[in-house]
Amino acid sequence: MSSHRRGFLQTLASLPGLGALLPVSLAAKPAKRDIYKELGIRPLINAAGTYTTLSASLMQREVVEAVDAAARQYVSIPELHELVGKKIAALAQCEAALVTAGAASALTVGTAACVAGKDQEKIRRLPDTTGMKNEVLIQKKHRYGYDHAVRNVGVKMVEVETREELERAANDRTAMMLFFNAADPNGQIKVEEFAQLGKKLGVPTFNDAAADVPPVENLWRYTKMGYDLVTFSGGKGLRGPQCSGLLLGRKDLIEAAVLNNNPHSDSVGRTNKVGKEEIVGMWAALDYYIKQDHKAVWRDWEKRCKTVADLVASVKGVKTEIFIPEISNAVPHLRITWDFAATGLQPREVVKQLREGDPRIEVRPGAREAIEVAVWMLDPGEEQIVGRRLREILKKA
DSSP, rough: OHHHHHHHHHHHHHEEEEGGHHHHHHOOOOOOHHHHHOOOOOEEEEEHHHHHHHHOOOOHHHHHHHHHTTSSSSOOHHHHHHHHHHHHHHHHTTTTTEEEEHHHHHHHHHHEEEHTTTTHHHHHHHTTOOOOOOEEEEEOOOOOGGGGHHHHHEEEEEOSSSSHHHHOOOOOEEEEEEEEGGGTTTTSSSHHHHHHHHHHOOOOOOEETOOOSTTTHHHHHHHHTOSSSEEESSSTTTOOOOTTEEEEHHHHHHHHHTTTTOOOOSSTTTTTTOOHHHHHHHHHHHHHHSSSSHHHHHHHHHHHHHHHHHHHHHHHHTTEEOOOSSTTTTEEEEEOOOOOOHHHOHHHHHHHHHHSSSSEEEEEETTTSSSSEEOOTTOOTHHHHHHHOOOOOHHHH
């Protein structure tokens, strides 16, 4: 057992009610069972990335063991939230933290904290925001599908484009300013200026950075920049339980988010239940992630890209390049192109053949003029399988 793993499990043992479980958990070795075969579902090789529809990421063994240990005894959920929140806040270098049922859940309870605060009467009334601050300022270029999680609270989204428009739009009804981190290149107000404007106007700022780890420094970059609330998905780059997320930020707002969240029954967040397994699993994943050798992991991703590139390079006319997305999923990917007109083979047909082949392989969606391979969610050795399968398909053309 590695010293890190041993140290983590010893720390886990200090959690109320969980220490006695570890010997049983570690000794238990359930029989192998092919669940997906029983269900008639074909598993896939994930060369796409941390997409929710493809079940995002796989938990590390240490995280699975922590989840297993947490599942074997009853605890007080409020107590567990509080204790794990403190540990996560220390790891993420912020005032306070809450484990949520994904990043979208964090958007809902974080917004509710800005609208209703800790007022029990207001909490019970949401999404009826009569008499409350109920406007959220957002850049027009930052509107996205997930802002529905914000609108669930009953707020009105007020769109702006420039700094001057935002300052004019701010008033005594403004509850929050929302920033979608992946849209930073598109909006006129950039990430740091947005946080500064919130401070100037006295309005809480919320940065949705769900898919923006790595780099590891992002976990504390935005709170240190001045954002009052920040969310990250737990099931993407952090490789925690898929139905987990992090809400980080100002202590008073996190305390209010707790009251607007499960297990408080008459609250807008009651549907966003996060269990003891996800709470402990999220903490375990974050602890494991932060302590990794991130430079070594990066080199491994580059090596995997090169492996796939070398395998398809033998096909005449095929070109490859390693690229890194600017913000979300900002890790090494491989882009593969060829002469579509000469071969008669379009990228969409390659995607189809990969999906329908054996094994089933999914690549990064959305690329129309290339095949884009994400290597960071591959299990060791799967880059060989992906490269050989791509070479086989391209050779036939």
